[in-house]
Amino acid sequence: MLLFDLTTRHGARPSPFCWRAKLALKHKGLLHDEKACHYSDIRSIGDGSFRTVPVMQDGGVFVGGSLNIAEYLEKTYPDTPTLFPDDPHHRYAKFVEAWVDTSLQPQIFHTLAYDIFLLMPDAEQPYFRKTREARLGMTLEEARDLAPSKLPAAQASFLPLRRRLQEQPFLCGDAPAYADYIAYGALKWQRLCCDRELLSDAADPIHAWFSHIDGLATAHAPTGS
Amino acid sequence: MLLFDLTTRHGARPSPFCWRAKLALKHKGLLHDEKACHYSDIRSIGDGSFRTVPVMQDGGVFVGGSLNIAEYLEKTYPDTPTLFPDDPHHRYAKFVEAWVDTSLQPQIFHTLAYDIFLLMPDAEQPYFRKTREARLGMTLEEARDLAPSKLPAAQASFLPLRRRLQEQPFLCGDAPAYADYIAYGALKWQRLCCDRELLSDAADPIHAWFSHIDGLATAHAPTGS
Numbered sequence: 001m002l003l004f005d006l007t008t009r010h011g012a013r014p015s016p017f018c019w020r021a022k023l024a025l026k027h028k029g030l031l032h033d034e035k036a037c038h039y040s041d042i043r044s045i046g047d048g049s050f051r052t053v054p055v056m057q058d059g060g061v062f063v064g065g066s067l068n069i070a071e072y073l074e075k076t077y078p079d080t081p082t083l084f085p086d087d088p089h090h091r092y093a094k095f096v097e098a099w100v101d102t103s104l105q106p107q108i109f110h111t112l113a114y115d116i117f118l119l120m121p122d123a124e125q126p127y128f129r130k131t132r133e134a135r136l137g138m139t140l141e142e143a144r145d146l147a148p149s150k151l152p153a154a155q156a157s158f159l160p161l162r163r164r165l166q167e168q169p170f171l172c173g174d175a176p177a178y179a180d181y182i183a184y185g186a187l188k189w190q191r192l193c194c195d196r197e198l199l200s201d202a203a204d205p206i207h208a209w210f211s212h213i214d215g216l217a218t219a220h221a222p223t224g225s
Numbered sequence: 226m227l228l229f230d231l232t233t234r235h236g237a238r239p240s241p242f243c244w245r246a247k248l249a250l251k252h253k254g255l256l257h258d259e260k261a262c263h264y265s266d267i268r269s270i271g272d273g274s275f276r277t278v279p280v281m282q283d284g285g286v287f288v289g290g291s292l293n294i295a296e297y298l299e300k301t302y303p304d305t306p307t308l309f310p311d312d313p314h315h316r317y318a319k320f321v322e323a324w325v326d327t328s329l330q331p332q333i334f335h336t337l338a339y340d341i342f343l344l345m346p347d348a349e350q351p352y353f354r355k356t357r358e359a360r361l362g363m364t365l366e367e368a369r370d371l372a373p374s375k376l377p378a379a380q381a382s383f384l385p386l387r388r389r390l391q392e393q394p395f396l397c398g399d400a401p402a403y404a405d406y407i408a409y410g411a412l413k414w415q416r417l418c419c420d421r422e423l424l425s426d427a428a429d430p431i432h433a434w435f436s437h438i439d440g441l442a443t444a445h446a447p448t449g450s
Binding site: 086087088089091092094095096098099101102103153156157159160161162163164167171172173179 | 311312313316319320321324326328381385386387388404
């Protein structure tokens with residue numbers, strides 16, 4: 001089993017969507033290798049139809065998209081631990097995904113866009129600049145200058161997660177599952193892309209939640225390049 | 226069965242939390258009366274321990290808080306339609322609640338605070354001003370003047386809901402349930418408190434979702450004052 005993951009110029013792997021897929025594989029105890037890609041490599045995966053990572057190859061099957069990968073694993077390996085406890089239609093996980101994709105990660109991205117740009121290899125920077133400036137509605141340099149003013153909104157975007165973690169250790173209850181991995185990916189991405197601490201309150205329950213999942217994420221690192 | 230609901234000076238009932246409880250009762254087909262309260266009336270309900278509404282009285286039992294009411298009804302009337310389909314631990318509903326309470330409603334509130342103030346009876350306005358100015362960190366008049374600049378953030382806060390409704394008619398699947406009622410309450414509140422349209426795209430799937438639930442909410446209006 002092989003996971004295609006996005007890499008930076010220094011070999012870091014910050015993609016929040018790839019972290020979701022990596023944790024889904026670990027959750028199920030499925031050994032896999034990882035293959036580092038740049039944006040420009042993605043069209044050479046499988047039949048050439050993929051435009052984003054993660055993409056997972058399982059024998060002759062290619063699956064693209066983090067939730068699709070999680071759902072494929074759930075269906076194909078039914079004897080492994082479930083990623084969607086008490087969530088047969090995956091509605092809870094899909095709502096958490098909608099919240100992370102449209103609220104949490106976009107708010108973080110405003111504060112992080114220029115940092116990510118600097119992490120890209122020279123050859124990848126023009127693609128990143130073009131697509132991300134269109135998304136931001138401003139240049140990356142303008143986003144960098146505005147980043148401090150965007151910090152309060154990024155911090156506030158964690159409120160729904162914090163509210164739930166004040167009542168139970170994980171979004172999925174006493175143990176983490178896919179909904180947790182979705183939210184984890186956002187914070188892992190932020191931490192791998194810059195040194196600024198986004199959540200400075202040491203008593204924030206998000207810290208213990210993050211550390212536990214981070215232990216799962218970094219244990220038994222896969223081989224591969 | 227009696228539900229204590231918040232009223233304005235003109236008799237409107239905008240409280241988003243009370244809408245959650247009213248829809249929970251209707252969902253289960255439980256007939257109830259409603260009793261209109263102002264803030265200053267709340268301490269006279271039951272044993273005097275309640276500080277917010279909704280409060281529900283079921284015979285000699287008083288239950289306060291919208292989610293507590295939904296969970297009480299679910300437990301006490303197990304033969305009625307479930308409010309938490311495929312969600313035995315209510316984790317999905319609780320996450321939606323956390324998102325609505327900490328993100329959606331606070332973003333809307335910035336644009337609505339002064340409108341709500343004007344709807345309060347004179348005698349209730351000092352309490353509202355004191356508590357809400359503390360929450361806003363500014364005067365109600367400052368909030369009114371800033372409201373247009375807060376509109377984009379309030380509109381953006383609907384993105385997770387819209388993302389899900391692009392794939393299925395209700396947050397809970399093919400039919401609405403408690404998670405839908407939580408989000409509905411926020412938009413119902415906004416519409417009852419001001420005439421400004423928050424979501425102007427006629428093709429927005431939120432409109433059809435809202436209309437369907439609004440039909441449930443306003444059918445068979447309970448008696449009571």
